[in-house]
């Protein structure tokens with residue numbers, strides 16, 4: 001799956017979830033959502049995020065395989081535990097929203113990869129087989145015409161609509177507060 005598709009599918013889903021996020025935490029939530037949408041591929045130095053953080057990704061690729069630990073339920077639980085620990089210590093509301101946004105971004109990325117032919121071993125290290133979300137004929141192949149000509153334009157359109165209404169809703173909320 002292309003980095004663009006990961007970013008768009010995550011920002012679209014996250015945009016819908018954002019209606020429930022308090023306005024003061026929204027910028028943190030959306031920023032980490034974006035990072036989370038490409039973060040799992042940090043284990044591959046040729047990926048979008050890997051090329052931008054080449055040192056980290058080169059070091060990581062020595063120790064872990066691509067679509068390995070960063071694409072598992074286990075790592076999402078670790079992120080959740082770190083978020084809970086930070087929140088328990090500092091008690092800032094934005095910490096929970098930042099953690100939630102980062103986990104959501106990573107989770108949607110993993111779900112996206114599970115729709116591709118190679119699938120993801122999300123239960124690693126407990127079960128090392130690759131799991132898929134869709135039957136074989138429907139699985140996506142990265143960068144193919146369906147992804148570029150249908151999936152991406154559709155996501156762009158839906159994203160435009162979602163963020164338009166989000167902005168409208170949040171600005172009305174702020175106006176309401178100001179009055």
Ligand SMILES: [Zn+2]
Nearest residue numbers: 040041109113
């Ligand atoms: Zn991935």
